[in-house]
Amino acid sequence: MNIHTTKILSPLYSSMPFYTTGWVQCNDWTDQGLGTAVGGNVVHNLNAGLVDLEIKVLFSSTGNDSDCIEAYNLNSTVTDSTGFTPNYVNNNEFWIQTGANGVARLNLATGVFTLIPNGWYYKVVVSVRRHTVGVTEGGNVYSTSQVDTGEKWIDGKTIYRRCWTGVTAGASTTGVALGLTVDSLCPGSEILIDSSTYGWMVSGSAGANSTGFYFTSTAQNNMTLFHNLAHMQGQPYVLVLKYTV
Secondary structure, eight states, X not given: OEEEOOOOOOOOOOOOOEEEXXXXXXXXXXXXXXXXXXXXOEEXXXXXXXXXXXXXXXXXXXXOGGGOEEOOOEEEOSSOEEEEXXXXXXXXXXXXXXXXXXXXXXXXXXXXXXXXXXXXXXXXXXXXSXXXXXXXXXXXXXXXXXXXXXXXXXXXXXXXXXXXXXXXOSSSEEEEEOSSXXXXXOTTOEEEETTEXXXXXXXXXXXXXXEEEEESSTTOSEEEEEEOSGGGTTOEEEEEXXXXX
């Protein structure tokens, strides 16, 4: 079970996994493999098949991004076969096969197909299409399972966060069995009842109008929720603890 509090968050974007061959010079485009090296496979090591990959094949006369083009063509006649086709090999490699007559491009001046000359360069850029981008903020998403906060307490121990949920009793106190023994209770621990948040209190110091929580005994494996006001009784609660064990 996850309990979420509402807050506008700034998105945290992770970078898209990708691979590029860099610019590779090719001196023969006919019946060729355009890979990490000429005549070989594209070895991307992204652990994804063709169905999950975006593949871009670029060409350049100088091997520079500033004058590169993309060529999309699969043309086949009795005397002419041009273009290229990526083919699956495994989840870390694929093969790009060119046509028997090489790869053609559209001449910008005439709009007519022109074969890419030998000596030009190619670059293959591969990215993973299916990639999860997460948005999160520590402390605003609580889980009923123990979560490592990534923080350390003053004694060097790891600080964990976990929440317990339920409904307060129809009296002034509710017992909560933690199911673990707490060593130190850390800042950030709180209880949410009736849309309000309350903190830790010293056992025996609960006043008539007080609300909070304290360890039931020195064993520190049970909590007592104190809620003396009538409107706090019979209400859903979320007990959030940050602690070391």
